[in-house]
Amino acid sequence: MMHIFAIAIIAVGLYGVLFKTNIIKKVMGLSVMTNGINLLLIVIGYKPDGIIPIISTDNIDYFLKSAVDPIPQALVLTSIVINVSVSAFALVLCYRIFKKFNTLNIKKISSLRG
Amino acid sequence: MLEKTTSKLFILFIIIFGLNMTIFGHLTPGGGFQGGAIIATGVAAIFIVLRVKFWNEKTLNLMKAFGGFGIAFLIFFGYMFRPFYIESQNLHKIWGGDYLLFLNIFCAIVVVSSLVLIIYSMVENE
Amino acid sequence: MIAAYSIPLLISTCFMLVIFKNEKIIKTLVILSIFISFCFLIVSSLDVFNYGTETFAVSNWEAPFGIILVLDKFSSTIASLILFLSLMIAIFSFHIVKERVKEFSTLLLLGVVGSLGIVITGDIFNMFVFTEIMNIATYALTAFNMKKEGLEAAFKYLIVGSITATLMLISISLLYSNLGTLNIADIINKINLGDKSVNTIFLMFLLSFCIKIAVFPFYIWKPDVITGSLEPIAAFFIGVVTTTSIYVIIRVLYTILGVYYLPWLSILAIFSMIIGAFLAILQDDIKRILAYGSISQLGYILLAFSSGLVFQGLYHLVNNAVIETLLFLSIGTMTLHKNKIEKISMYGFLLGALSLTGIPPLGGFFSKFFIITGLLENNFFIYAVVSSFISIITLLYYMKIYFMIKKGEKKNYWPIIILVIFVLLLSLASIWSQIFKGIEVDLLARNKYVSEVLGP
Numbered sequence: 001m002m003h004i005f006a007i008a009i010i011a012v013g014l015y016g017v018l019f020k021t022n023i024i025k026k027v028m029g030l031s032v033m034t035n036g037i038n039l040l041l042i043v044i045g046y047k048p049d050g051i052i053p054i055i056s057t058d059n060i061d062y063f064l065k066s067a068v069d070p071i072p073q074a075l076v077l078t079s080i081v082i083n084v085s086v087s088a089f090a091l092v093l094c095y096r097i098f099k100k101f102n103t104l105n106i107k108k109i110s111s112l113r114g
Numbered sequence: 115m116l117e118k119t120t121s122k123l124f125i126l127f128i129i130i131f132g133l134n135m136t137i138f139g140h141l142t143p144g145g146g147f148q149g150g151a152i153i154a155t156g157v158a159a160i161f162i163v164l165r166v167k168f169w170n171e172k173t174l175n176l177m178k179a180f181g182g183f184g185i186a187f188l189i190f191f192g193y194m195f196r197p198f199y200i201e202s203q204n205l206h207k208i209w210g211g212d213y214l215l216f217l218n219i220f221c222a223i224v225v226v227s228s229l230v231l232i233i234y235s236m237v238e239n240e
Numbered sequence: 241m242i243a244a245y246s247i248p249l250l251i252s253t254c255f256m257l258v259i260f261k262n263e264k265i266i267k268t269l270v271i272l273s274i275f276i277s278f279c280f281l282i283v284s285s286l287d288v289f290n291y292g293t294e295t296f297a298v299s300n301w302e303a304p305f306g307i308i309l310v311l312d313k314f315s316s317t318i319a320s321l322i323l324f325l326s327l328m329i330a331i332f333s334f335h336i337v338k339e340r341v342k343e344f345s346t347l348l349l350l351g352v353v354g355s356l357g358i359v360i361t362g363d364i365f366n367m368f369v370f371t372e373i374m375n376i377a378t379y380a381l382t383a384f385n386m387k388k389e390g391l392e393a394a395f396k397y398l399i400v401g402s403i404t405a406t407l408m409l410i411s412i413s414l415l416y417s418n419l420g421t422l423n424i425a426d427i428i429n430k431i432n433l434g435d436k437s438v439n440t441i442f443l444m445f446l447l448s449f450c451i452k453i454a455v456f457p458f459y460i461w462k463p464d465v466i467t468g469s470l471e472p473i474a475a476f477f478i479g480v481v482t483t484t485s486i487y488v489i490i491r492v493l494y495t496i497l498g499v500y501y502l503p504w505l506s507i508l509a510i511f512s513m514i515i516g517a518f519l520a521i522l523q524d525d526i527k528r529i530l531a532y533g534s535i536s537q538l539g540y541i542l543l544a545f546s547s548g549l550v551f552q553g554l555y556h557l558v559n560n561a562v563i564e565t566l567l568f569l570s571i572g573t574m575t576l577h578k579n580k581i582e583k584i585s586m587y588g589f590l591l592g593a594l595s596l597t598g599i600p601p602l603g604g605f606f607s608k609f610f611i612i613t614g615l616l617e618n619n620f621f622i623y624a625v626v627s628s629f630i631s632i633i634t635l636l637y638y639m640k641i642y643f644m645i646k647k648g649e650k651k652n653y654w655p656i657i658i659l660v661i662f663v664l665l666l667s668l669a670s671i672w673s674q675i676f677k678g679i680e681v682d683l684l685a686r687n688k689y690v691s692e693v694l695g696p
Contacts, residue, residue, distance in 0.1 A: 010410070017399060030402055037409050044417040054141065072416070075365060079409065081147055082372045088232055089379060090398055095236060096383075097391050109395075111388045112464050 002043040009036030021106050023097065027090045034083035041076045045069030121163045128156035132222075137208060139218040146221025153222065154229035161233065171234065174227045181223035188217060263341050267334050270345045274330055274352060278323040285316035289678075293692045295362070303694045304426045310362035310693055313682045317675075318487050319359045321558060325479040325565050326352045328655040332569050333472035335576060335653070337384075344384065351377035351476065355484045362424050362693060364412055367488065371408065375401045378481060382469045393468025400451065400461045407448035411441050425693035428496055428686060442497060446489060453485045455542060456512035459535050466531035471572030474527065478534050479565040486557060490545060494683050505546040510626055513539030517630050520637040526571060526644060529637050534564055536634065537596060540611060543623060549614040550683060551676035556607040559666060563592040563604070566659040571645075573653065580648030588660045589645075593638035595663060598631045603666035610673070 013036055016029020050068040094104070101109050135142070136149030160168050169177075192213050208215065288294055293312040297303070311319075330348060337344050354374030358367055379401065383394035416422060418437060419430050431438060454462040466474045493499050516536030523529045537560045544553030570585035570592075581589070595602035598609070608631060615624040666672065682688070 010406070014403070017403065023395065026399060030399075033402075033406055037406055037413070040410065041413045044413055071422075072413070075413070075416075077145070077147070078365075078369060082369070082376075084151070085376060086372075086379075086398070086402060088229075089376065090395075092232070092236065093379075093383060093391065093395055093398065096386070097395060100388055100391060109392050111392060112467055 002046070003040065006036055006040035006043055009033075009039060012036075022104050023094050023106055023109075024091075024104060026106070027087065027094060030090065031083075031087055034079070034087075038076050038079055038083075041072045041079065045072040117163050121159055125156050125159055128159070129153055132156065136218045136222045137215065140214045146218040147225055149218070150222035150225025151229065154226045154233075157226065157230050158233045161230075162237065167234075169227075169230065171231070174231050174234075177223055178227040178231075181220045181227065184220040185217065185224070188213060188220070192216075266341055266345055270330055270349060271327070273349070274323060274327045277356075278320070278327055281316070281320055281323055284311055285313075285320055288313060288316045293689075295693055304421055304423050307366050308362040308423065308425075308693060309360050310424075310689075311360060312689065312692070313679045314490075315359050315487075317554075317679060318483060319356060321561060322355055322359065322480050322483060323352070325561060326355075326476065328565065328569070328659055329472050329476050329479070332572065332653065332655040333470075336470060336472060336572060340384075344381075347377045347381050347384075348476075350374075351381065351480070355480050358484045359487055363422055364415070364424060364427070365422050368405070368408055368412060372405055374481065374484070375405060378473075378477065381473045381476070382465060384473065385470055389468035390470075391468075393465045396461050397465045404448040404451045407444055407451075411445040411448070414441050415445075423693075424491075424496060425690045428690050429694075431496070433497065442492060446492060449485050449489050450508070453482050453489075453538060454512075454535055455538065456508045456515060459512060459516070462535065463528050463531040466534075467525060467527045471527075471568050471575070474531075475565045475568035475572075478568065479561045482534075482538065483557065483561050486541065486545075490683070493545070494550075495686055495689055498686055500548040500684075502546040506543055506620075506623065509539045509542035509546060510623060511539075512536070513543070513630050514626065517633040517637070521633070521640065526641055529641055530564075530567060530571070533596075533634070533637060534560075536630065537564070539630075540608065540627065543627070544611045544614070547615060547618060547620060547623070549611060549618075550680040551673060552607060552610040552614050554676045554679060555669075555672055556604075556611060558672075559595070559603050559607050562659065562662055562666065563596050566592045566656065566663060569653075569656055569659070573648075573656075574645070577648045580646045582648050582653065583650040584660075585653065585656045586645070586647050588656050588663075590642065591660060591663060593642065595667075597635040597638060601667055603663065603669065603672075606667070606669035606673075 010033055013029050013031075013033025016032060017026050018029075020026055020029065045068055047066065047068055050066055051063070053067045053070040053073075055063060097109060098104060103109065132149045132152035132155075134149075135144035135152060136146055139145035139149065157168055160166055284294065288311050293310060295311075296309040298307045298309065301307070326348075333344070333348070334341070351374055354370045354372075354377060357370030358374065361367055361370065379394055379398050382397055383390050412422075415427070415438075418441065419427060421427060421430060433439075451458040466477060469477070493502070513536050516532050516534075516539060520529050520532035520536065523532065537556075541553055541557050541560060544550075544556060566588055570581060570589040573582040573585050574580070576582075591602070595604035598605045600606075608627070612624045612627055615621075615627070
């Protein structure tokens with residue numbers, strides 16, 4: 001059930017990247033899309049009635065049976081860092097494009113032809 | 115006017131919250147990168163709202179170098195600095211991880227200086 | 241082997257952190273670091289060719305639970321090729337880039353580290369991380385000259401690259417949810433090819449890399465990006481980035497899935513061959529013609545690999561990477577001498593263009609000849625006829641460039657001389673086909689890969 005919500009968020013972000021003509025709205029769509037993919041990763045490791053994967057009791061069997069999977073959480077940490085860097089770079093690039101072209105519309109930024 | 119008085123109230127809270135998130139990174143969700151991002155938000159709020167440059171650009175470059183070399187030092191020689199081995203009474207306190215505390219702190223220093231440098235270069239001409 | 245890719249990483253982080261005042265130190269450090277890691281990698285690959293594959297477990301975490309770096313014959317050849325080409329590009333680019341040298345060298349070293357990491361690793365999520373590192377470095381390098389074309393090209397490449405990276409991450413997460421492991425050798429153990437969901441996941445993974453190399457329906461972004469960037473960066477694109485993406489496609493198809501014939505990929509390759517060649521004749525700008533030409537040559541390589549002709553495809557891959565680098569670097573001397581190409585690079589351009597069209601006795605003739613005879617042996621008659629027709633059209637657009645450029649005076653640029661000698665060495669077809677046949681035997685043996693990584 002939660003998987004469908006995560007993929008719906010990715011789809012909304014993809015719509016924003018492809019169909020909007022303002023470049024800052026494209027970068028915002030990219031940010032929404034990366035949030036959706038992080039949510040999908042965490043939902044994959046979910047167990048109903050789960051506890052956090054840090055050893056806090058001495059009962060190893062109960063811990064192994066009901067702990068949530070920690071590997072997707074490590075993958076999400078890496079993914080968040082990468083996406084923050086890409087978004088920061090994209091915003092600085094938008095600022096430079098505005099200074100050169102004086103417009104934010106992607107249909108008017110076309111100096112390469114052919 | 116309103117933003118200056120309200121921000122004076124809660125910027126200190128933001129920075130303390132970020133420090134809490136980095137130091138207990140081995141017990142709660144968080145760690146170096148997340149706590150560093152929160153502290154950078156607080157420092158950026160000081161710069162944008164109160165118009166005070168808290169750290170100079172030269173200071174930020176030195177902080178970044180210090181944090182980076184600290185992490186490199188811990189990667190290669192960190193195995194020698196393990197006096198805080200895990201005893202059962204230390205398990206849920208600050209010295210619970212071996213040298214994760216220092217890795218988190220250096221990572222937060224690097225992240226704060228990089229993000230604040232990005233914000234300084236985007237907002238030019240006061 | 242681990243020294244080979246930690247050294248450029250350390251040096252580039254030194255550049256980011258410490259303030260250097262002297263530019264000569266930066267240039268010598270960059271060239272020295274790439275050269276030292278190239279030497280380490282050559283020594284490791286000679287070990288691999290004599291004794292078998294080498295593995296290295298990062299931080300001593302063992303096989304299916306940790307990250308393993310694997311050097312077998314295929315990865316070590318591609319890794320040596322990447323480091324050799326980036327060494328030539330790094331030496332040449334310091335003639336063109338005069339200001340902001342520190343930032344340029346940081347980004348170039350990060351790009352080299354990223355592409356080397358993709359080739360060496362044996363873990364799928366590690367491949368994603370290094371792909372992102374290489375992507376971010378090339379986004380920034382495309383926009384480096386801060387002119388109108390560079391900024392627009394960088395923005396287009398950023399949008400396309402982020403979409404492909406997101407697709408790759410979705411397929412990795414669904415694969416982990418299905419199989420439970422992230423190690424490539426462990427995936428080969430646990431995979432069950434009749435399952436429809438696994439087939440869809442790998443189709444999505446292949447689709448993201450097909451967008452990245454710009455085959456037929458997804459090629460629109462590539463000529464803009466190559467026209468808008470500086471010439472050494474365009475050479476880095478086609479020589480290094482495209483080669484690592486083809487490496488990933490071959491690794492997924494041949495080692496993980498065990499599939500040697502893919503009809504839909506051959507159809508896409510044929511169309512990209514035709515459309516690349518015909519669109520290249522119509523252009524007016526030199527770099528745009530070369531960009532469409534590279535799309536056409538990519539069609540040959542993918543056609544060979546998706547019809548089961550492995551060593552022919554490898555030979556053409558190496559030919560394409562080295563010769564396209566030579567072409568872009570020789571066009572790059574045009575910015576230094578004010579619209580006249582320097583004398584030795586003019587002859588180098590002619591040599592490379594003739595080799596890629598398939599004039600005997602140069603290297604490109606042998607690789608295209610092997611591909612066409614291999615296609616005829618496997619009864620793909622239409623593909624063979626179309627390939628030979630397109631190589632005639634290839635001659636047309638390379639001669640169009642040759643008549644547009646003028647000859648200048650003579651100056652010795654070392655990278656171009658070394659690349660010309662290497663192109664002449666590539667025409668010794670008997671030696672190269674022996675080497676590539678040895679690699680082919682290694683690629684077609686899936687179970688050997690698993691037993692060498694995970695232990696008996």
